[in-house]
Amino acid sequence: MGGELEPQRIVRLEDDAVVVLDQRRLPSEEVDLRCASASAVAEAIRTLAVRGAPAIGIAAAYGLALAAERGEDLETAYETLAASRPTAVNLRWALEAMRDDPSRERAERIHADEVARCRAMGAHALELFPEGARVLTHCNAGGLATGGYGTALGAIRAAYEAARIEHVWVDETRPLLQGARLTAWELEQLGIPHAVIVDGAAASLMARGEVDLVVTGADRIAANGDTANKIGTYALAVSAAHHGLPLVIVAPTSTLDPTASTGAEIPIEERDPAEVTARFAARNPAFDVTPADLVAAIVTERGVHRVPYAETLPREAAAAR
Numbered sequence: 395m396g397g398e399l400e401p402q403r404i405v406r407l408e409d410d411a412v413v414v415l416d417q418r419r420l421p422s423e424e425v426d427l428r429c430a431s432a433s434a435v436a437e438a439i440r441t442l443a444v445r446g447a448p449a450i451g452i453a454a455a456y457g458l459a460l461a462a463e464r465g466e467d468l469e470t471a472y473e474t475l476a477a478s479r480p481t482a483v484n485l486r487w488a489l490e491a492m493r494d495d496p497s498r499e500r501a502e503r504i505h506a507d508e509v510a511r512c513r514a515m516g517a518h519a520l521e522l523f524p525e526g527a528r529v530l531t532h533c534n535a536g537g538l539a540t541g542g543y544g545t546a547l548g549a550i551r552a553a554y555e556a557a558r559i560e561h562v563w564v565d566e567t568r569p570l571l572q573g574a575r576l577t578a579w580e581l582e583q584l585g586i587p588h589a590v591i592v593d594g595a596a597a598s599l600m601a602r603g604e605v606d607l608v609v610t611g612a613d614r615i616a617a618n619g620d621t622a623n624k625i626g627t628y629a630l631a632v633s634a635a636h637h638g639l640p641l642v643i644v645a646p647t648s649t650l651d652p653t654a655s656t657g658a659e660i661p662i663e664e665r666d667p668a669e670v671t672a673r674f675a676a677r678n679p680a681f682d683v684t685p686a687d688l689v690a691a692i693v694t695e696r697g698v699h700r701v702p703y704a705e706t707l708p709r710e711a712a713a714a715r
């Protein structure tokens with residue numbers, strides 16, 4: 395197996411700063427970004443220096459611990475961090491988990507627990523991978539997105555170690571190329587065979603019989619299983635359904651939002667249109683919602699869930715809080 399991306403390399407708390415591996419600069423440069431205040435952490439989250447649902451929760455938890463150590467006003471720090479991005483519920487979940495104990499130790503425990511959840515999901519997801527699977531994934535749901543190991547990419551990695559993976563198709567993921575820059579980089583480090591494709595190529599590869607299943611992460615999952623993830627996931631789900639292929643979501647219980655009964659209640663981040671094109675008018679929704687009936691299975695650290703999700707997911711979320 396190739397290089398392991400250590401959790402502390404991705405995000406950590408030092409004496410005077412939260413330090414993140416700057417994901418905007420990958421894969422060409424591996425440089426740290428030092429965030430010396432809660433608002434600097436919020437800025438790092440907003441600008442995607444640190445990104446991915448569990449990772450932004452972990453970074454925010456470290457940001458709140460830093461604020462407590464620096465004697466910052468904690469309510470202001472909490473609100474600034476919570477407002478940095480709207481869709482991934484992990485952000486508020488982690489801040490809420492810090493409320494009674496905004497300490498360094500608590501933040502480190504949240505980080506370690508999220509990585510442990512990823513490993514557990516990898517083990518549960520194994521049964522969903524056929525022998526010799528050709529998997530398609532979207533965006534980046536690897537160690538970079540989760541503070542270590544990965545959700546969807548963690549499951550792919552576990553399946554590869556169990557000799558179930560033949561090949562991984564990596565959607566490039568317009569407009570910010572999390573697939574082409576980050577997922578491909580992680581797969582290369584892990585020595586897993588892969589190829590980057592433009593997002594528009596996915597359906598035609600399915601039609602040619604070159605895809606066996608689609609596996610992605612999530613940013614927020616409603617009580618009925620409707621799943622928000624990176625823009626383009628819904629289109630993949632529709633294509634997969636048309637070709638009779640399963641779409642599997644791998645996400646920890648920190649991504650479940652039992653207060654949203656359906657995906658219609660999930661806030662969708664609209665980012666700067668200039669990320670799409672600086673020359674013309676543009677629209678830049680960063681996420682979409684895949685309806686639960688297009689999701690073949692949702693894997694959490696507690697097991698594999700299937701339709702009807704409303705019967706098991708809310709109980710799962712409550713047990714994990």
Ligand code: MRU
Nearest residue numbers: 445446447533535539611612624
């Ligand atoms: O805008 P991003 O890069 O933060 O979006 C991330 C995703 O959509 C991931 O698929 C999701 O957070 C799951 S990461 C384990």
